[in-house]
Amino acid sequence: MTRSARRTRRSLQVAGAGVAALLTLSACSSSDSGTTADATPSASSSSSASSKLSGDITVFAAASLQGSFQTLADQFEKEHPGTKVHFSFGGSDTLAANITGGAPADVFAAASTKTMAIVTDKGDAAGTPTTFVRNQLEIATLPGNPDKITSLKDLTRSGLKVVLCDKTVPCGAAAQKALTASTLKLTPVSYEQDVKSALNKVVLKEADAAVVYKTDVKAAGDKVEGVEFPESASAINDYPIALLKDAPNAPVAKAFIALVESADGQKVLNAAGFLKP
Missing domain, CATH: 1.20.5 (Single alpha-helices involved in coiled-coils or other helix-helix interfaces)
Structure with a gap:
């Protein structure tokens, strides 16, 4: 080479x-x-895992919200595995008194601004409550409306057994407002502590009629028949919801409130007969 x-x-x-x-x-x-x-x-992924919602919350809610809120709770728990929503349903005034008395709860959803004020005036709400739906009254009669009730005035007929919510409960206060606007006087056979109890009197045929919410008449299906009356337009209730100051699980509580106020939540509530805020 x-x-x-x-x-x-x-x-x-x-x-x-x-x-x-x-x-x-x-x-x-x-x-x-x-x-x-x-x-x-x-x-x-680590950051996402650390922010994952978990744990239980307790929601105090007006009796008229029972069906809708249980549907929303099922949806919430599916979207957030590891969470659980517990409820205490009843008259808003009783629930408010329980909260101000120290009962542990995360969220309060009331059937009127007046009953929500019981909680806010005591400083037991975290922030300002927001109105998420409204509700209107309707007369619930026996199936087929055998007593031919067509107006609020018909409820004053002699011999007719009518049930109202107690005056301290939002549905009862609204009924009194409608009666006053109509200059009518009605003496019911009983005053019930929440709207579900008033409706059940008719369902069980222990009463001929009851003044309840449209949502309750709708939820009862063919067990009752609904009769609308124009005076109800002057007694529509706003429903506020609030995170409670001493909420044991504020992150999950805030997320549940967000669902209630979301488009998905409103769809469920509107389908039940609630009016938009």
Whole structure:
């Protein structure tokens, strides 16, 4: 081999080694880059896991919200595995008194601004309550309306057994407001502590009629028949909801309130007969 050929061969060997070194560095760089990219989602997943909602909450809610809120709770628990929504349904005035008396709860949903004020005036709400739905009264009669009740005035007929909610309960206060607007006087056979109890008197045929909410008449299906009356337009109740100051599980409580106020929540409530706020 000539001296010139040996020199050319040596140059090619050096060049080849250089290319190999560059390829090795490139591979290492790609490997390092891939490791960094993999670490980013891992950190994100860790952050997501740490913010995952969990635990129980207790919601105090007006009796008229029972069906809708239970549907929303089922949806909420499916969307947030590891959470559980417990309820205490009843007359808003009783629930408010329980809250101000120290009963542990996370959320209060009342059937009137007046009963919500019992809680806010005591400083037991965290922030300002918001109105999420409204509700209107309707007369519930026996199936087929055998007594031919067509107006609020018909409830004053002699011999007719009529039930009202207690005057301290939102549905009872609204009924009194409608009666006053109509200059009518009605003496019921009983005053009930919440709207469900008033409706059940008719369902059980212990009363001929009751003044309740449209949502309750709708929920009862063919067990009762509803009769609308124009005076109800002057006695529509706003329903406020609030996070409670000493909520044991505020993050989950806030998320449940957000669902109630969301488009999905409103869809469920509107389907039950509640009016938009």
